[in-house]
Amino acid sequence: MSYIITGRKPEKFFNFFEQICAIPHGSYDEEKIADYLVKFAKLRSLEYVRDNYNNVLIKRAATDDKKYAPTILIQGHTDMVCEANTGTTHDFKTEPLKLKLDGKYLYAEGTSLGADDGVAVAAMLTLLDGELSSHPNIECLFTASEEVGLIGAVGFDTSQIKARRMINLDSESDNKVIVGCAGGLRSDITLPVKTVKSSKSTYKLTISGLVGGHSGECIKEIRANACRLMARILLTLKDDLNIELITLEGGNKDNAIPRECMAKITSDSENKLFAAIKALEKTIAAELSADDKNFRLNIEKIQTSDYVLDSESTNKILSIILSVQCGVIEMNPNILGLVEFSRNLGIVKTDDKNANIFFSSRSSHESRLDYSIKLIDLIAATHGTTAKHHSRYPGWNYEKISPLRDIYVKVYKNLFSEDPGIEAIHAGLECGIIKSRIPDMDIIALGANMSGIHSPDEKLDLDSCEKLFKILVGILTEN
Ligand SMILES: [Zn+2]
Numbered sequence: 301m302s303y304i305i306t307g308r309k310p311e312k313f314f315n316f317f318e319q320i321c322a323i324p325h326g327s328y329d330e331e332k333i334a335d336y337l338v339k340f341a342k343l344r345s346l347e348y349v350r351d352n353y354n355n356v357l358i359k360r361a362a363t364d365d366k367k368y369a370p371t372i373l374i375q376g377h378t379d380m381v382c383e384a385n386t387g388t389t390h391d392f393k394t395e396p397l398k399l400k401l402d403g404k405y406l407y408a409e410g411t412s413l414g415a416d417d418g419v420a421v422a423a424m425l426t427l428l429d430g431e432l433s434s435h436p437n438i439e440c441l442f443t444a445s446e447e448v449g450l451i452g453a454v455g456f457d458t459s460q461i462k463a464r465r466m467i468n469l470d471s472e473s474d475n476k477v478i479v480g481c482a483g484g485l486r487s488d489i490t491l492p493v494k495t496v497k498s499s500k501s502t503y504k505l506t507i508s509g510l511v512g513g514h515s516g517e518c519i520k521e522i523r524a525n526a527c528r529l530m531a532r533i534l535l536t537l538k539d540d541l542n543i544e545l546i547t548l549e550g551g552n553k554d555n556a557i558p559r560e561c562m563a564k565i566t567s568d569s570e571n572k573l574f575a576a577i578k579a580l581e582k583t584i585a586a587e588l589s590a591d592d593k594n595f596r597l598n599i600e601k602i603q604t605s606d607y608v609l610d611s612e613s614t615n616k617i618l619s620i621i622l623s624v625q626c627g628v629i630e631m632n633p634n635i636l637g638l639v640e641f642s643r644n645l646g647i648v649k650t651d652d653k654n655a656n657i658f659f660s661s662r663s664s665h666e667s668r669l670d671y672s673i674k675l676i677d678l679i680a681a682t683h684g685t686t687a688k689h690h691s692r693y694p695g696w697n698y699e700k701i702s703p704l705r706d707i708y709v710k711v712y713k714n715l716f717s718e719d720p721g722i723e724a725i726h727a728g729l730e731c732g733i734i735k736s737r738i739p740d741m742d743i744i745a746l747g748a749n750m751s752g753i754h755s756p757d758e759k760l761d762l763d764s765c766e767k768l769f770k771i772l773v774g775i776l777t778e779n
Contacts, residue, residue, distance in 0.1 A: 317422035322396035326382040330354040330444040354444040369436035373463035376420020377446030381754040415760035416753040420469030453730040458737040471747030476721030478745035481729040482662040483695030493613035500566035509594035512559035515644035516727030526561035531621040544608035554646035639726040664695030694736040711774035
C-alpha cells in the first residue's frame with residue numbers, strides 16, 4: 301500500500317496507523333481489525349488470544365537483558381466512533397477512511413479519523429513488531445467496543461494477563477499522565493403516560509444554540525442542559541398560561557450534554573404565549589454562561605395535534621426531569637478542580653404511551669454509584685414507575701504509590717527537561733475495569749495530542765505521535 305505520511309519516525313508507527321485506517325473498525329464492527337491483528341501475530345510467531353468480543357491479546361517475550369524486568373501491559377481500544385459530516389457519503393462498514401494531511405495534522409475527509417484510539421493500536425503494533433532492541437515482556441491488549449460502554453474490556457478474561465504494570469493509551473495529550481478516572485452508570489426511567497383530546501392550537505418550542513459537550517469532561521464547564529432548561533420553561537408556561545404538553549424530545553446520547561430540545565405544546569392564548577417566550581428567552585440568556593451565548597428559544601405554530609398528555613403525566617415528566625439532580629454534584633476534596641460526582645440527563649423522548657428519560661452518573665467511588673441507583677429508584681417510585689440501571693463500570697482511584705508513574709515522570713523530565721502534568725479525569729477509561737479485576741495493577745494512561753474526537757473535525761498531531769513513542773520507549777527501557 302502507498303502511504304501519505306512519509307519521512308517521519310518511527311516510520312512503522314505511521315504505516316500501521318494508515319493500514320488500520322484502511323480497515324473498517326467502527327464500534328460493534330471489530331471483526332476485520334481483529335482478523336488483521338491475528339494475522340499480524342501469526343506472521344511474527346507471537347503468542348496471541350482472540351475472544352468472542354474480538355478482543356485480542358498479543359505477547360512479545362523480553363529481550364535477554366530485560367528477562368527479569370517487570371512485564372508491562374499496554375492497552376488501547378480498536379473501535380472508533382463513526383461520524384460523518386452531513387452531505388458526506390461514507391460507508392464505514394466497507395470503505396477505507398480518506399486520509400488527508402494539513403501540515404503536521406492528519407484528518408479524514410468528511411469523517412472522524414479514529415485517532416482515538418488508532419494511535420494505541422499503531423503504537424502497540426510497532427512495539428510488537430520488534431522495533432526496540434531492549435524491552436521487558438510486553439503484553440498488548442486490543443479491546444473492542446470501548447466507545448459504546450467499554451464492552452470488550454468488561455468481557456475480557458483478565459486471568460490471561462501476567463503484567464502488574466499497565467500503560468493505557470487512550471488519553472488525548474502528550475504532556476501529561478492520567479492517574480485516575482471516574483466510574484459510570486446509566487439509568488433509564490420509563491414513565492407510562494396518558495393522553496386526552498385537545499382542540500387548542502399547537503406550537504413547536506425549540507431550544508438551540510447551546511454548546512453541550514461530553515458529559516464527563518465538560519460537566520464542570522457549567523453549560524446548560526437543553527432538556528432540563530425546556531422542562532423549566534414548560535413548568536413556567538404551565539403555571540402562567542395553562543399550556544398542555546404533546547411531546548418532548550431532546551438529546552441523542554446519554555453521555556453528551558443535550559444541546560437541543562423540542563416540545564410540542566398547545567395553548568389558547570397565542571399572543572400571551574409568544575410574549576412569554578420572548579421574555580423567557582431574555583431571562584434565561586442572562587443566566588447562562590458565556591459558552592452558551594448562542595442560546596435561542598423559538599416558537600412556531602404547527603398543525604394541530606389531536607391529543608395531549610394529561611396533566612398528571614405532564615407533571616410527572618417535568619418533576620422527574622427537574623428533581624433528579626444533574627451537573628456537578630461533588631468536587632474531589634483532594635485534587636483541586638477535579639469533579640468527583642456528577643450526573644447528566646442525556647436523552648428525553650416521549651410519545652403517546654411513554655416518556656423515556658436517560659441519565660448517566662459518574663464517580664470514582666462505587667458507593668456514590670450505589671447511591672445514584674437508590675436515588676433514581678426512589679424518584680421513579682415516587683412517580684409510580686421504576687428505573688433500569690445498566691452499563692455500570694468501576695472508576696480508578698489515584699494511588700499514592702506508583703513505581704510506573706515515577707518511571708514515567710523521570711523519563712519525561714530526561715527527554716523534555718520539564719515536568720509533565722499529572723491528572724485524574726472525570727470520564728471513563730478501561731483502566732477502571734482492569735483495576736477492579738487486578739487490584740495490584742500499577743496503571744498510567746498516556747496519549748498523543750488530538751482534537752475534535754468523536755466528530756468529523758477529529759485531527760491528530762503527528763509530531764505528538766513521535767513524542768508519545770519516545771516516552772513509551774523511554775519507559776520500556778527504564779522499567
Ligand atoms: Zn478512546
